[in-house]
Amino acid sequence: MYFDNAATSYPKPQVVKQAVIDFFNEENGSFQRTDTENSDFIFKTREKIARLLNVESPSNIVFTSNSTESLNMIIQGFLKKGNHVITTATEHNSVIRPLIRLRKEKMIKISWIECNRNGLIKPSDIMKNIRDNTTLIIVNHGSNVTGQVQDIEQIGNMLKKYGGKIKFLVDISQTAGHIKIDNSKIGADFLAFTGHKALLGLPGIGGFYINPEIDLTPLKVGGTGVLSELLEQPKAVPLRYESGTMNTIGILSLYHSIDYLNSLTLDKIESQLKQKTKYFIDRLSKLDNFEIYSLENPLGIVSFNVKGIVPSRISHFLLKDLNLKSRSGLHCAPFIHEFLHKNPFGCVRLSMSYDTTNDEIDTVCNYLERLNENVAVIQNIKLPKIYEMPSIRKVEDR
C-alpha cells in the first residue's frame, strides 16, 4: 500500500505511462529545439498549466526541475540587499534554507508568521508585520505536514493596497492538482509548482508562473538553443530561465496528466480527498493514545503521533506488517512541528491520492486500532533525545 503521495504520487495515470512508452518509439531526439511542429507540445503544456492556474500568458510558465529549483530561482533572483521578507512557520526547507542563506549573504530580514496546532496561519498576522522595506511575502499554500490549506485569496486581496510594491510568492507544491487555483482571484506574482506530486507527472519536472512585469536574475545561464550569438542570457521569458536541455519526458508527462486531471475534475478530486481524510481522522480520533494534527483536508494528508512511540517506528511497523509506505520525521518542514507537538522526532504522515481505496484506509485504521491497544508494550522502547527541535523564535529578525 502506498501512503506517501504527498512526497511523490503513485500510481501515475495510464495515459502518462503510454505517452512515455510512445516517446521511445518515435524518432524524436532533440526535437524540443529543432522542429517547430514537434516542439509544440512544450508550449502546449505551458498553455495547459496557464489555464490550470488561470494566468494569462503561457510564456510566463517557466519549467525547472522541481519546486526547490523554482523557489531558489525566485528567492535568490528577486531579493536584494536589506530586503524584508514575511513568511510562515509552515514553509518547506526549500523556502527556509534559501532565506537563511540570504540572511547571511544579502543581510535580508525575515519575519516568521506562527500557525495554530493544525498549521493554519492568520492572514492578518502577515499584514501586521509589513515594514517599509518589505518586498516579498512567501506563503506555503498547503502544508505537506498537516494538509492545512491557507486562504491565499484573502492574503492576495489584502496586499492589493500596496499597489504591487510587495510581491507575493505562493508555494503550490502540495495544492496544484488537488484544488482549484485561480490566480485572477489571488493575484500572486509567483506560483511555484512541482510535477511529481498531485499533478501526477514524473519526478524531476517543476516550474513556476512569473508576473510578466518582473525580471529575475537567472539562477543559471547557458545554452538556450536560439540566440547563441548573445554572450549574455537572453531577456525573453521563458528562455531566460530555461538554460540547458530540459526534462522533456517530464514535460510530456504533465501534458497528459493535466488532461487526465481535467477529465476527472479538480472538484471531484478535492471532495473525494476531503471525504477520505475525514473518515480516517474520525476513526483515529477515537484512539486514546493518538494525537492527530490534521483536520479534514483536500490534500489527503493525515498526520499524528502515538504517545511515547518514536514516529519512525510506526512507519517501520506499517512497512513490515502491512507493506505500507508512509513518511515519518520532520518532512523537510522543521518549523511547523513547533506548533503541533513536542516530539523532536517529528510525526507520522500518511498521505493518500484519489486512487487510495476505502479498503486500504480500513486496513490501516484497523491496524492502528490494534496498535493503540498495545502501546503499553511498545512504548517501553525509547530513543535518546539527540537534538532540539528548530524554533522560529530563534531565527526571527526583529
Add this chain to the structure above:
Amino acid sequence: MYFDNAATSYPKPQVVKQAVIDFFNEENGSFQRTDTENSDFIFKTREKIARLLNVESPSNIVFTSNSTESLNMIIQGFLKKGNHVITTATEHNSVIRPLIRLRKEKMIKISWIECNRNGLIKPSDIMKNIRDNTTLIIVNHGSNVTGQVQDIEQIGNMLKKYGGKIKFLVDISQTAGHIKIDNSKIGADFLAFTGHKALLGLPGIGGFYINPEIDLTPLKVGGTGVLSELLEQPKAVPLRYESGTMNTIGILSLYHSIDYLNSLTLDKIESQLKQKTKYFIDRLSKLDNFEIYSLENPLGIVSFNVKGIVPSRISHFLLKDLNLKSRSGLHCAPFIHEFLHKNPFGCVRLSMSYDTTNDEIDTVCNYLERLNENVAVIQNIKLPKIYEMPSIRKVEDR
C-alpha cells in the same frame, strides 16, 4: 534519419526503454528517499559513473539536471571576487555565459585560448596565460561543433606543478560515453557531464564529479530528505548539491545505459565513429563547393558549409528531401566559429551515433554530391547579414 546525436542521442538502448516501462509498473513512488533497498540504484549509478571516469569516491558524483546546471554550480560556486580564469574558444554557452556574468558580478578576469581551424587548442597556450590570481582552468574536452578532442591529460599533467592551487574543470558533455576518460591520468578537479548525449540516458539528467577536497557554495538549497532539522544546507556530499526531488527516471536510465556502453566497450564505439567520420569526410572533401571543419573524430561529428548557402537552408533541404534531422547555426558555441569560417550564420552539423548505418551515410553523401552540383542554382537566394559574429578578441581581459 537522425543526424543530431551531438544534441541528444537517439535511439536509446532497449534496456533503457524497458527499465522505464518497468518503473511504472512497480510501487515505487518516492522510493529514493524512504526505502534503503530501493534507493540503492541511485548509489549504484554513482558507482557506475565513478568507475566510468575512474574516480575513487562514488559519493563525489553529484546529480544535476544537465551539464548546464553542473557548470553553473561549479563556476558560480567556486569562483571568488577577482579570480582569473583561463578557458578556450571552443566552449559552450553554458561556460561562456556564466563567466561573462561573473566578470560583471565578481570582477573575475578571463583569458580565452584560441583554437585552430578544426577546433584544436595548444595546451602550452594555457600555461602561458597563468597568472598569480589564476584559480580555474576550464576546457571543453570535445567540441560539439567540430568533434575535435583536446589533450586533457597533457593539460592536467602540466598543471601538476601548481600543486592543486589551480583547479581544473573539464566539460565532458560531448565525450563521456564516446571515449575513455581516466581521471587518474587527467587529475581534473571537476568533470561536468550530461546524460542525454553519448551516455544514452534521458534528457534532464546530468551531473559532475567533484574533488572531495573542494567545497562549493551550492547553487540551490532546500529539502534534502534527511537532516531536515538543519536550517543550513548539510555539508555532506552529494546531499549538499542535490536539493529537491531528482529526475529519478533519468538516473535509472543511466543505471542501464552505462551497462550497455560497457558491454559494447568504449573502444569499439570510438573506433566505429572514427571510421564513420573518416569515410564521411573523405567523400565530402571531394566536393569543390564544400568547406569541411571536422577531422576524423570519435564524437561522430561532421561539420561543414557549402559556399554561398546559408547553413540552415541545407538543414531545411535535408529535412524536406531526406527526412533527416541535422543542426545548423552556432550550436550554442559562438566563439569557435570565429576560427573555422567567416559565415555569421554558423555551419551545418551532422552528428552520428554508434547506431548510424553506412547506408544512411551513403544516402546523405549521395544527396550532398548532387547538391554540390546544383549550388549555382541555389546560391542565388541570399539572406541579409543580420548580426556580427561574436569574437573572443572583444571579451579578452588583459
